[in-house]
Amino acid sequence: MDTVKVALIGFGTIGTGVAKILFGQRERIARAVGRNVELTRICDKDTQRDRGVKLPPDVLTDDLNAISNDSEISTVVELVGGIEPARSIILSLLKSGKNVVTANKALLATHGSEIFDAARSYNRSVSFEAAVGGAIPVINAISTALQANELRQLQAIVNGTCNFILTQMEEHGTNYATAVAEAQRLGYAEANPAMDVNGTDTVQKLAILAHLGFGVKLNWQDIPRTGIDTVEAIDIVYAKRLGYRIKLLAVAEATPDGIELYVSPTLVKIDTPVANVRDSFNIVRIVGDVAGDIVLQGRGAGELPTASAVVGDMIDTILGRAKITFDILNLWGKERPVTKIKNPAEICGKNYLRFLVEDRPGVLAEIAGILGRHKISIASVLQQQDNESDDSPATLIFMTHISREGDTIAAIDTIDSLACVRGKTVRMRVE
Amino acid sequence: MDTVKVALIGFGTIGTGVAKILFGQRERIARAVGRNVELTRICDKDTQRDRGVKLPPDVLTDDLNAISNDSEISTVVELVGGIEPARSIILSLLKSGKNVVTANKALLATHGSEIFDAARSYNRSVSFEAAVGGAIPVINAISTALQANELRQLQAIVNGTCNFILTQMEEHGTNYATAVAEAQRLGYAEANPAMDVNGTDTVQKLAILAHLGFGVKLNWQDIPRTGIDTVEAIDIVYAKRLGYRIKLLAVAEATPDGIELYVSPTLVKIDTPVANVRDSFNIVRIVGDVAGDIVLQGRGAGELPTASAVVGDMIDTILGRAKITFDILNLWGKERPVTKIKNPAEICGKNYLRFLVEDRPGVLAEIAGILGRHKISIASVLQQQDNESDDSPATLIFMTHISREGDTIAAIDTIDSLACVRGKTVRMRVE
Numbered sequence: 001m002d003t004v005k006v007a008l009i010g011f012g013t014i015g016t017g018v019a020k021i022l023f024g025q026r027e028r029i030a031r032a033v034g035r036n037v038e039l040t041r042i043c044d045k046d047t048q049r050d051r052g053v054k055l056p057p058d059v060l061t062d063d064l065n066a067i068s069n070d071s072e073i074s075t076v077v078e079l080v081g082g083i084e085p086a087r088s089i090i091l092s093l094l095k096s097g098k099n100v101v102t103a104n105k106a107l108l109a110t111h112g113s114e115i116f117d118a119a120r121s122y123n124r125s126v127s128f129e130a131a132v133g134g135a136i137p138v139i140n141a142i143s144t145a146l147q148a149n150e151l152r153q154l155q156a157i158v159n160g161t162c163n164f165i166l167t168q169m170e171e172h173g174t175n176y177a178t179a180v181a182e183a184q185r186l187g188y189a190e191a192n193p194a195m196d197v198n199g200t201d202t203v204q205k206l207a208i209l210a211h212l213g214f215g216v217k218l219n220w221q222d223i224p225r226t227g228i229d230t231v232e233a234i235d236i237v238y239a240k241r242l243g244y245r246i247k248l249l250a251v252a253e254a255t256p257d258g259i260e261l262y263v264s265p266t267l268v269k270i271d272t273p274v275a276n277v278r279d280s281f282n283i284v285r286i287v288g289d290v291a292g293d294i295v296l297q298g299r300g301a302g303e304l305p306t307a308s309a310v311v312g313d314m315i316d317t318i319l320g321r322a323k324i325t326f327d328i329l330n331l332w333g334k335e336r337p338v339t340k341i342k343n344p345a346e347i348c349g350k351n352y353l354r355f356l357v358e359d360r361p362g363v364l365a366e367i368a369g370i371l372g373r374h375k376i377s378i379a380s381v382l383q384q385q386d387n388e389s390d391d392s393p394a395t396l397i398f399m400t401h402i403s404r405e406g407d408t409i410a411a412i413d414t415i416d417s418l419a420c421v422r423g424k425t426v427r428m429r430v431e
Numbered sequence: 432m433d434t435v436k437v438a439l440i441g442f443g444t445i446g447t448g449v450a451k452i453l454f455g456q457r458e459r460i461a462r463a464v465g466r467n468v469e470l471t472r473i474c475d476k477d478t479q480r481d482r483g484v485k486l487p488p489d490v491l492t493d494d495l496n497a498i499s500n501d502s503e504i505s506t507v508v509e510l511v512g513g514i515e516p517a518r519s520i521i522l523s524l525l526k527s528g529k530n531v532v533t534a535n536k537a538l539l540a541t542h543g544s545e546i547f548d549a550a551r552s553y554n555r556s557v558s559f560e561a562a563v564g565g566a567i568p569v570i571n572a573i574s575t576a577l578q579a580n581e582l583r584q585l586q587a588i589v590n591g592t593c594n595f596i597l598t599q600m601e602e603h604g605t606n607y608a609t610a611v612a613e614a615q616r617l618g619y620a621e622a623n624p625a626m627d628v629n630g631t632d633t634v635q636k637l638a639i640l641a642h643l644g645f646g647v648k649l650n651w652q653d654i655p656r657t658g659i660d661t662v663e664a665i666d667i668v669y670a671k672r673l674g675y676r677i678k679l680l681a682v683a684e685a686t687p688d689g690i691e692l693y694v695s696p697t698l699v700k701i702d703t704p705v706a707n708v709r710d711s712f713n714i715v716r717i718v719g720d721v722a723g724d725i726v727l728q729g730r731g732a733g734e735l736p737t738a739s740a741v742v743g744d745m746i747d748t749i750l751g752r753a754k755i756t757f758d759i760l761n762l763w764g765k766e767r768p769v770t771k772i773k774n775p776a777e778i779c780g781k782n783y784l785r786f787l788v789e790d791r792p793g794v795l796a797e798i799a800g801i802l803g804r805h806k807i808s809i810a811s812v813l814q815q816q817d818n819e820s821d822d823s824p825a826t827l828i829f830m831t832h833i834s835r836e837g838d839t840i841a842a843i844d845t846i847d848s849l850a851c852v853r854g855k856t857v858r859m860r861v862e
Contacts, residue, residue, distance in 0.1 A: 017721070021579055021721055025579075025581075028579075028581060029579070032578040032579070032759065033759065034759055129576060135719070135721075135722035135723060135725060136725065137568075137571075137572045137575075137576030137577065137725070140568075140571070140572070140575060140576040141568045141571070141572070144568075144571060144575075144743065144746075144747060144752065145560060145568030145571040145740070145743045145747075146568065146739065146743060147463040147742075147743055147746050148452055148456075148459075148460070148463070148738070148739045148742035148743050148746065149739055150456075150459060271707070273704065273707065273728070276702070276704065276707065281724075288566070288739060290448070290452055290566075290735040290736065290738060290739040290742075291566035291729065291730065291735075291736050291739035291740075292566060292729065292730040292733075292735070292736050293712075293729055293730065294566060294567065294568070294727075294728070294729040295726070295727070295728045295729065296725075296726070296727055297704070297725070297726045298722065298723065298724055298725040298726065299722065299723040299724065302723075304721040304722075304723070305721065305722050305723050307579070307721060308577065308579045308580055308719060308721040308722035309576070309722075311578075311579035311721075312575065312576045312577060312578055312579050315575075315578050315579065316575060316576075319755050319756075319759060320755055321575065321752045321755050321756070324750050324751055324752050325750075325752070328463070328464065328465055328750060
């Protein structure tokens with residue numbers, strides 16, 4: 001049996017999972033590609049730390065050239081993460097004739113055009129199943145099996161850290177800070193969880209899915225984004241009372257005015273598949289015009305689940321399927337027809353609004369009046385005072401009927417500037 | 432732009448969906464394959480009936496040779512269904528050099544070996560995403576993206592008719608016969624729904640999934656099978672009281688003694704994804720040793736959803752990906768390593784048992800005694816009399832602890848032969 005040589009750059013959590021599969025399951029992988037697959041090089045700055053995988057001698061190196069200059073290595077996995085040096089590494093790998101497999105959503109969302117153009121100019125492929133949804137084969141499904149469809153809608157929970165925090169808050173009645181601390185203690189959140197909880201990670205994944213599935217081309221920074229860092233225990237309680245759970249959703253939806261895109265904590269009806277995704281699991285719900293509703297769920301992170309996607313891409317690359325898919329999709333290609341994006345201010349929907357206000361007569365009327373002047377009609381109101389003392393602030397929660405995003409933002413801006421309002425309004429979408 | 436010619440055999444519901452997509456979405460399909468796709472021939476015995484699709488002249492024919500003899504047609508979709516003449520048609524298409532796309536689970540489950548060997552001998556491919564789970568890309572996921580995994584478990588609802596009937600019974604409290612009639616009225620069940628409700632359709636799909644995902648090779652007739660035709664309203668009610676829903680599950684599970692396989696109405700815990708699949712939707716839950724839990728759900732039947740899978744396979748075939756996958760998987764190939772199947776009598780699990788018995792002293796003790804002598808211990812019992820009159824029979828429901836299948840069957844046989852027992856025992860598995 002022939003042997004094909006592959007390499008890995010970035011020997012962290014996922015890299016360790018990839019090495020475990022490739023060294024531990026040689027026979028299985030050989031059967032899957034019809035050749036022996038030899039992981040000949042792993043490159044990482046840190047060549048000392050024990051990752052719990054026994055490596056043959058000379059595999060671990062800190063010299064990138066050991067990979068770039070080895071013409072027998074055809075496929076390289078990039079798991080460095082972040083923008084630089086990952087960007088330069090991938091461009092240089094493509095230039096030296098390697099096919100690339102990556103899990104790097106930040107890089108693809110930011111420099112997809114450059115990376116994919118480079119791959120095309122060197123006649124190589126880039127695969128990225130592991131960049132979105134961990135083990136869930138969502139990139140593959142959209143890229144291949146669902147190609148007869150025009151996508152109408154996509155709703156996704158693609159950040160396991162946020163979903164774990166929200167699940168903790170719901171199940172244990174804890175507040176946001178306590179849930180974050182618990183997520184950190186259990187290894188679900190990093191020491192600095194900002195990129196997860198502020199929605200950046202989710203919005204980058206949405207940018208990739210929206211390009212792949214809906215043909216939109218945009219800076220991920222331009223997608224309206226709200227994180228979960230403003231969600232509090234009272235929100236979870238009130239949502240539950242109304243029959244909802246709060247989930248950080250990435251949404252893309254085709255409308256006559258273009259594709260609606262946003263990331264926001266969202267009240268989703270209990271008993272829907274999306275609401276029932278717990279802990280660090282991920283879900284992607286896709287509505288195709290011919291397939292109808294398709295739901296894919298699974299582990300969105302973790303050493304082995306993400307490595308499953310990486311090794312799947314590696315198998316696809318060695319077999320030559322990845323190149324066929326890469327060529328025909330022409331992702332981020334100049335000739336690819338670009339779909340219109342809907343002006344975010346024109347997106348319409350229901351909202352959940354929470355205000356912290358002075359507890360005195362006239363405040364509720366003032367806020368309701370501002371909402372009314374912005375054509376936002378109110379479906380229900382809850383007023384709650386945390387503390388019986390006279391000067392403690394009161395919490396006001398409004399559920400609105402459908403309104404324009406632009407009107408909602410303008411109304412919130414006006415309300416937030418009122419003297420009787422303490423802090424910033426918390427806003428979530430309602431499905 | 433080049434043109435590639437394709438043909439369709441069998442112009443029923445799904446065939447109509449395929450024609451609608453290929454004629455109605457020419458641009459989309461051309462973009463997906465980089466060539467114009469021309470559906471040049473549709474072959475069906477009935478060339479008169481109006482299917483609501485406007486066809487160019489000369490497309491519809493009742494002459495198979497118009498397809499076999501046209502060397503420009505490279506890919507043919509078989510949607511005739513059933514064993515013959517579908518089997519002969521596919522073998523003759525392969526012989527004349529066509530790649531085949533089929534939705535025919537009965538044929539693949541019965542003659543997979545012959546069909547796939549023929550395709551290999553003529554260096555062609557057979558694709559069959561639409562044979563299992565309609566629009567759900569489950570065949571694709573197992574065949575490609577999840578190839579780094581050894582599958583540990585698979586649980587599936589793959590018959591929309593049965594799931595619709597069970598959902599009706601649960602939601603409206605109707606009995607089995609009424610629910611079947613409603614399913615027929617709405618077009619979810621055929622005039623003769625035997626193949627669906629007796630589990631044949633599900634077991635054939637399980638045979639395909641088990642071969643693809645677990646490497647087992649067997650006659651589908653050898654898989655233990657119970658249909659939903661014995662489920663009654665009382666079962667639904669009692670299951671619900673215990674926190675379960677009843678679903679017709681296809682199960683494959685890797686154990687140290689081989690792969691466990693069965694199809695049975697099963698009590699599944701409410702709040703699991705499988706329990707929450709309603710109406711005619713399908714679900715496949717896969718546990719891979721590295722990916723962990725993966726759940727795929729969507730529309731398992733219907734004109735356009737199934738056509739989505741067929742056209743997806745057609746795109747895969749034209750692009751050449753299908754051939755790569757077909758060759759490497761070597762499905763039903765002689766050299767493919769065969770996984771051991773667990774002796775069905777040795778499968779262990781909890782059961783739900785319902786008996787209709789004479790309402791007289793000693794009957795419960797007699798049945799419980801027989802269960803005990805077969806090493807089946809009882810977790811709970813419910814006795815209910817439908818009618819207050821003295822000689823009306825009573826219903827006895829037992830939930831058992833884990834027991835061997837062989838013991839369970841032997842106990843039921845003994846109990847069914849008792850004079851005090853009316854009719855056959857209803858048995859379902861409990862997850």
